[in-house]
Amino acid sequence: MKTLDLGPLSLARGGHLALRRALSSLADGESLRLSGAEPELLVHARGLARRWSCPFREAGADAILGPPTAARWAGAERAGHAGPQGAVDHPPAHWGLAARGAAVEAGSPAFHFALDQRDEVWSDDAGRLYLQAAAAQWDPATIVDWSLPVELPAEVEDAVVQVMTFLIENETAALVVPARFCAQVHPHFREVMQVLAIQAADEARHIEVFTRRALLRRPAPGLSTAGGQASLQTLVDEPDFAMASFLLSVLGEGSFLSLLRFLDQHAPDPITATICRLSATDEARHVAFGLSHLERHAAHDATLLDRLAAAVEARHGALQHTAGLNEEVFDALVLVAAGGWSPAELQRGWDAVVALQTEMHAGRQVRLRRLGFSEEEATRLSGLHTRNFM
């Protein structure tokens, strides 16, 4: 018979851990003699034995216990393996919120995560991109000196405010879309869930800094157009993760990367330049994740590229009767890049915005080619992308 002497330790003050450990080491039919100096040893041992369904009898001042008759962990299964290569292709619904690699008790409730196929969401880059994002979080309060004097010509300040207003509603779409899919990804794909969560957090910061800049010298933001919102609505309403990711991250945020770098380069004040530059570094990660999981998805699903192409065409069709990039935003970008009203400044601003659009088109084609589209198809699809940039 095995023995356990608890000495002065009470079963009501942590001693139950030692008892459970000793009982779990018993083979069937084996028993344990429990002794101790604590006067309530038998009272507590009897209560615990009943709770754990263990045979129990008294033997003088000691208790004799047997192993539990019911084994909670019989039938438990491992939810894949903990490491980055440990995700399975199709995690079952009842693995639920369990840590990857945990032993999941049989009978755990089923959770309905719509994105539960590895091929739909996985990227081997996700873990690395998440760590990179976590390390690159910047503090909007301290990253620029918000008390710097910003004294621009009134119309140039108005143009900056209009561009910020445009950015804010685009960033909001870029927050809502990954946030929604984040809640649909099976948590077994932990790194994907984390990447989407921190992407949404990035967008929250972008919204904050663009809002602060908009309100720095003006009491209210600028104009929000019906056409701009209609374009973004097609993103927010897209129910398919691959389609939404393609339209938002590859095409939209890809184009935004060029726009934010343009604003960094041409901004009339250092605050605007800094916040656009920092946001662009975040956007580069968003684009990288979109590209990497879609590239993997396309390699496993021969129909994906055709479906992505169809999504661009459908969106183009839905938006062709809207005005495209609104005049207010276009003109504001020209004026921001011009920085003043002289003919030379205006012409420079105009040229810069035209160059920006060319650059966006070229960048989209490079990314489309990386996903596996032919050169011709990449050119055609990039041309169909919304004139609203995002």
Next chain:
Amino acid sequence: MRPFVLGAVAYDPKVVTIWDGFKLFFEERGLPFDYVLFHNYERQVEAHFAGMIDVAWNSPLAWVHTERAAPSRGRIARAVVMRDSDQDLTSVVVVRTEDPARVPADLAGRRLGVGAADSPQAAIIPQWSLAQAGLDLSRTTIVRHDVLLGKHGDHVGGERVAAQALLRGEVDAACMIDSNLLALHADGTLPAGSVRVLHTTAPYDHCNFTVLDGVDEATLARFNILLLGMSWDDPTVRRLMDLEGLKAWRVGRLSGYASLQAACTLLGV
């Protein structure tokens, strides 16, 4: 086929979850089943004799009441199935650690805090057991903590209130089930080292499924077989068994009710 109707007392909202779960369990296995909830055990015992229910999920006191009333009504009561956790409970009488009392007789002239007056585990059996061990109950002030009277102490409330009264010095001793002493330590109601056990009762049994003569024996047999066949290792029924607080069902036995019967006689309940 007429459903087999069970009676149970609604001592907690989870009772609905439990018996809805059992209804599904029985019906999926071909036994039409229904249940009726009662506010208190006295009403349930009466309804049982009146034929409203086929089987009663009875507290030990409701069992004793049914068993006692049966002969005068020309009826025979049987306890058919019980939980593993209904067998071999003990109750303890605790005092504050620094209290001078060393044996039950030392509580004479003092205040004994009990749970609800109709709680076998927190009032009836401990009083009888203390008397057996030498306490003169007529010289002891019994302070009742009547949380949910009629539920026979199924709710831990009365035991917790008695324990709190003990710590505040409003009573000199408090009664509870052995496992509730652990639970009240664990939830912080009784800080470690604040109380010690003065007296422990002999083991006794708790609830059972009670039937009366005239029950449809074939249906009852099916009911018993399905219950006894439930395995806690089967994840589809584990949740139900966890809710009802058991790991396995046991065939009913009557050996564990002697102290409660004697206590009821002594206390006139």
